[in-house]
Every structure is written in C-alpha cells, then in structure tokens.
Amino acid sequence: MAEAYRAGVVTVAGRPNVGKSTLVNRIVGLKVSIVSPRAQTTRRRVAGVRSDPDAQIVLLDTPGLGAARRALERRMVDTARRCLSEADAVAALVAAAPALSAEDEALLAELRAVKPPGIVIINKIDLVPSRKLLPLAAQCSALAPEAEIVPVSALTGENLDELVKAMKALLPERPALMPQDEYTDQTQRAIVEELIREKILLQMRDEIPFSAAVKVEQWTEDVPKRLVKIHAVVLVERDSQKAMVIGAGGQRLKAIGTAARLETEQLLGTRVYLELLVKTERNWTRDPRKVAELGT
Numbered sequence: 221m222a223e224a225y226r227a228g229v230v231t232v233a234g235r236p237n238v239g240k241s242t243l244v245n246r247i248v249g250l251k252v253s254i255v256s257p258r259a260q261t262t263r264r265r266v267a268g269v270r271s272d273p274d275a276q277i278v279l280l281d282t283p284g285l286g287a288a289r290r291a292l293e294r295r296m297v298d299t300a301r302r303c304l305s306e307a308d309a310v311a312a313l314v315a316a317a318p319a320l321s322a323e324d325e326a327l328l329a330e331l332r333a334v335k336p337p338g339i340v341i342i343n344k345i346d347l348v349p350s351r352k353l354l355p356l357a358a359q360c361s362a363l364a365p366e367a368e369i370v371p372v373s374a375l376t377g378e379n380l381d382e383l384v385k386a387m388k389a390l391l392p393e394r395p396a397l398m399p400q401d402e403y404t405d406q407t408q409r410a411i412v413e414e415l416i417r418e419k420i421l422l423q424m425r426d427e428i429p430f431s432a433a434v435k436v437e438q439w440t441e442d443v444p445k446r447l448v449k450i451h452a453v454v455l456v457e458r459d460s461q462k463a464m465v466i467g468a469g470g471q472r473l474k475a476i477g478t479a480a481r482l483e484t485e486q487l488l489g490t491r492v493y494l495e496l497l498v499k500t501e502r503n504w505t506r507d508p509r510k511v512a513e514l515g516t
Contacts, residue, residue: 226275228308228391232341233300233331235323236284238315239343243374244268244281247384252404252411253281255418264414265299267405269398275388276396280307285327292430292505295512304335309390312337312364316348316371320359328363337367338390341383346373409436412484416452416496419479423472424465431457431505432465433514449493450484455501455514462498473498 232240241253245268252268266281280303283296304310312331314324331337340360342353350371357369368386372379398405413434420432438451454473456462466473473496481494504510 223274224393225395226388226391227278227394227396228276229278229280229306229397230309230311230387230390231280231282231303231307232311232313233282233285233304233327233337234313235327238284238313239374240284240313241266241281243313243341243343243372244279246374246377246380247277247279248403250403252406253414264410265303269403269405270384271396271398271400272384272388275391276398276400277384277387277391278397285330290505291508291511295508301334304331307335308392309338309387310335311339311341311387312367313341313343314356314360316342316344316353317356318348318352319355320363325359325363328360332364337364339383339386340364340367340369342369342371343374345371345378346376408488409439411487412436412450412480413452415483415487416454416476416480416494419476419483420454420465422479423476431461433501433504435514445491447491447493448484448488449495451495451497454496454498455504456498457501457503457505459500462500465498 232244234240241255244253244266245251245255248268248270253266268279268281270277270279282300282303285297285300310331312328314320314327328337328340342356342360345353353371357371360367360369370379370383370386372383404411413436416434417432424432433455434452435455436450436452438449440449442449454465456465464472477494477496481492484494485492501510504514
C-alpha cells in the first residue's frame with residue numbers, strides 16, 4: 221500500500237549568516253532567496269516550495285534571530301518569530317564548530333520556549349572535520365532533546381537527502397498546499413527587488429548594504445518586443461551613501477544594474493531594460509512607518 225502524501229510548512233530558523241538562504245535554495249533546487257556573505261541579508265519572510273511525488277515541503281526562510289536595536293532590525297526579528305507560529309515544524313540551523321556559541325545556545329533555548337525544533341541542522345560541515353563535530357552534536361541533543369540532529373553542507377549538498385527525508389517525516393498527511401509547478405509565493409516584482417539588493421550587497425562594503433532598500437516603482441511589459449521595462453529606486457540613509465552607491469562616473473551603479481538585469485532576464489525568460497535611481501531617505505531604518513512602507 222502506498223504511503224499517504226504529506227505536506228506542510230517548515231520554518232528554517234537561526235542566527236544571522238549561518239546559511240539559511242543557501243540551504244533553502246539548495247533544497248528547493250532554484251534560487252528563491254538572495255545570498256551574500258553579509259549577516260542580515262534576508263529581511264523578509266521568503267517561502268520556497270519543494271514538490272516531490274510523496275510530499276510537498278514549504279520552506280520559510282527567515283531573517284536571523286538576535287539582538288535588535290533599529291526599527292528595521294526589530295521588524296526582521298518579529299518576522300522570524302511570526303514564521304515560527306506558521307510552521308508545522310521548525311528546523312533550527314547552527315554552523316559547524318567545535319562547540320555551540322553562546323548565541324546558538326540562546327537560539328535553541330528561545331526555540332524550545334516558543335516551538336521546539338523537530339530538527340537541528342548543523343550546516344557548513346564541509347569546513348570542519350567530522351570527528352570534531354561530535355561534541356557539537358551532543359550539545360545540540362542536550363539542548364533540543366526532541367530534535368533529530370542532521371549535519372549537512374548547504375554549499376555542496378552533502379547529506380541533503382537525509383535532511384529532506386527528516387523534514388518530510390515531520391509533516392502531516394494532507395494534500396499539497398501549493399500548486400505543484402510553483403516554487404515560491406513571492407511576486408516577480410518582489411524577487412527583482414531582492415535581486416537588485418543582492419547585487420548591492422555584493423558590490424558594497426561598510427554599513428551601506430544594511431541601509432539600502434529597493435523599490436520597483438514601474439513595471440511595463442512590451443509583449444511584441446518581448447521586453448520588460450523596470451524602473452527601480454535604491455534608497456539609502458545619507459547623501460554620502462548615495463554617492464558611494466553611484467560611484468565615480470556612475471560606474472558602480474552601472475555594475476549593480478548590469479548584474480541585476482542579467483539575472484532578471486534569466487528569471488523572466490525575456491529581455492529586460494532596468495533603470496536604477498538612487499535616493500536619500502534619511503534614517504529610514506529607524507522609522508517604523510518607513511520600514512513598513514518599504515515592505516521590508
């Protein structure tokens with residue numbers, strides 16, 4: 221007798237910069253979340269969908285849990301915590317190391333108080349010899365005794381099949397939650413905004429990436445020409461940041477726009493004309509109204 225179909229929501233929770241977005245992209249098999257080496261890259265709740273013959277996993281990629289000072293940071297942490305309540309199961313993500321950090325210990329304690337994780341994922345095992353992970357795994361088991369401990373490498377895909385199997389086992393028996401041919405619940409406009417911000421993150425240094433937001437203001441489709449025209453605004457907090465994003469002779473903004481346009485063309489399967497404008501919106505990351513307005 222065939223096993224019943226399973227479907228449900230798995231929230232991937234963890235501190236900033238432990239590889240949540242890379243892992244979600246790897247499981248889905250397509251890019252649904254932007255990735256950069258910087259902490260706090262993910263600002264929004266992002267759903268990625270993996271549909272297999274036996275189960276559908278709706279993965280929620282979340283902002284990192286941690287200390288929050290500015291309005292933007294508080295909204296990000298609130299978003300991550302809301303995603304815990306939406307989940308059928310929680311997968312806690314920690315980075316491979318000889319021992320858990322104090323921040324990871326606090327994360328597992330917080331999750332146990334809100335929604336105990338069904339899985340603790342030890343990521344980045346490609347960077348640490350397996351024999352050195354045994355104390356870490358023992359710590360995770362002690363702090364999350366309900367959870368299965370699964371070591372993986374989101375970067376290489378090592379042990380991914382075991383992780384997917386463990387996630388499916390946590391899901392309830394029910395029909396698929398989303399159409400089988402969909403891989404995310406994001407709009408194309410939202411995806412493009414994030415792609416542009418990703419290119420800013422990869423181009424810039426210092427505090428500018430965290431202070432940058434992107435808003436698509438115009439989206440026009442010219443069907444006969446197979447062309448999509450997109451006008452987007454990059455918002456920063458200070459005029460000095462604006463000058464740095466633009467760069468000498470506009471070269472940095474041109475590089476950001478070219479990289480974003482090429483990836484957007486792959487996403488949409490058509491030619492794209494992308495126009496970027498940089499504006500100063502003073503201290504927007506500290507203004508709850510502005511943070512909400514920008515959809516962050």
